[in-house]
Amino acid sequence: MHVVVCIKQVPDSAQIRVHPVTNTIMRQGVPTIINPYDLFALEEALRLRDAHGGEVTVLTMGPPMAEDSLRKALTYGADRAILLTDRHFAGSDTLATSFALSQAIAKIGETFGAPDIVFTGKQTIDGDTAQVGPGIAKRLDLLQLTYVSKIASIDLEAREIKVDRRSEGGTQMLHGRLPCLITMLEGTNEIRRGSLDDALRAARSPIVKWSAADAGIEDLSKCGLRGSPTVVKRVFAPTARVEKAEQITTADKGLIDLADELIVEIFARQPALEQELAFDASA
Numbered sequence: 001m002h003v004v005v006c007i008k009q010v011p012d013s014a015q016i017r018v019h020p021v022t023n024t025i026m027r028q029g030v031p032t033i034i035n036p037y038d039l040f041a042l043e044e045a046l047r048l049r050d051a052h053g054g055e056v057t058v059l060t061m062g063p064p065m066a067e068d069s070l071r072k073a074l075t076y077g078a079d080r081a082i083l084l085t086d087r088h089f090a091g092s093d094t095l096a097t098s099f100a101l102s103q104a105i106a107k108i109g110e111t112f113g114a115p116d117i118v119f120t121g122k123q124t125i126d127g128d129t130a131q132v133g134p135g136i137a138k139r140l141d142l143l144q145l146t147y148v149s150k151i152a153s154i155d156l157e158a159r160e161i162k163v164d165r166r167s168e169g170g171t172q173m174l175h176g177r178l179p180c181l182i183t184m185l186e187g188t189n190e191i192r193r194g195s196l197d198d199a200l201r202a203a204r205s206p207i208v209k210w211s212a213a214d215a216g217i218e219d220l221s222k223c224g225l226r227g228s229p230t231v232v233k234r235v236f237a238p239t240a241r242v243e244k245a246e247q248i249t250t251a252d253k254g255l256i257d258l259a260d261e262l263i264v265e266i267f268a269r270q271p272a273l274e275q276e277l278a279f280d281a282s283a
């Protein structure tokens with residue numbers, strides 16, 4: 001089977017700097033890692049490859065330095081790494097990112113064989129939107145299985161897949177058809193260490209570098225800032241709350257007296273809340 005895993009290189013810490021004029025992320029000087037959620041997707045892909053045979057291709061869109069993350073993915077055991085890099089991609093929002101990645105995945109299909117499964121992480125730790133996976137699925141017309149916690153079974157001949165999916169208040173067991181796109185949840189497995197052979201192979205392996213043209217992208221107006229309708233109006237760090245939590249002991253008061261006291265205090269601070277609750281109660 002052929003599995004494609006989309007991984008994103010993200011800043012390693014909360015020290016993300018934002019350009020004061022363009023409101024875009026400035027990556028220079030910030031240590032980077034593979035987005036942690038994507039490692040769960042990668043490990044799941046490697047397990048499927050180990051169980052069913054085939055290949056795992058890792059794909060990232062990013063600046064030339066994103067090559068480091070791809071090489072790291074090769075040390076874990078991925079078979080092929082593709083870096084989609086082009087100045088036309090700079091400033092991409094989720095719409096432009098999912099467009100470029102979907103075009104590259106289509107090209108991967110033509111070049112190396114159509115993927116049975118495309119994996120993404122649930123979300124990134126920097127952009128945090130969780131939109132890119134579903135965006136790719138929509139553009140490639142793939143069945144999308146989001147928030148997957150477990151791949152229960154795969155039948156390659158029947159082209160069927162069963163997964164567990166985290167949903168509000170429980171787990172859904174979904175039954176779908178291949179090919180599909182899976183966004184993988186955190187905590188579902190643990191990334192392997194990778195063998196010495198993999199490390200040596202990773203050091204020698206070429207990283208395939210594709211420009212927009214190499215990926216078959218003709219419409220550059222859908223890429224980068226030009227293809228990004230999202231406008232970031234302001235980026236700021238939230239101010240720390242001035243109010244401090246207060247610890248109250250029930251030693252010399254009964255719980256009911258204490259609750260009464262607290263309710264009076266809350267209503268004194270938020271008079272509108274008392275009216276709202278009175279209105280709800282009378283409705």
Ligand SMILES: Cc1cc2nc3c(=O)[nH]c(=O)nc-3n(C[C@H](O)[C@H](O)[C@H](O)COP(=O)(O)OP(=O)(O)OC[C@H]3O[C@@H](n4cnc5c(N)ncnc54)[C@H](O)[C@@H]3O)c2cc1C
Pocket residue numbers: 006007008009023024025035037038059060061062090091092093094095097101119120121122123124126127128129130131132133228230231232
């Ligand atoms: C107006 C605007 C301008 C921006 N400009 C910049 C900029 O100049 N530079 C910049 O770095 N960011 C920029 N961003 C952020 C950028 O849009 C997001 O990082 C990107 O679209 C991915 O969204 P996300 O991080 O929320 O991914 P999510 O949707 O949270 O990611 C889900 C999954 O999709 C996959 N994925 C996401 N991104 C990639 C990728 N690049 N390659 C491979 N797989 C991926 C991963 O598997 C990930 O786990 C900008 C955002 C906006 C709104």
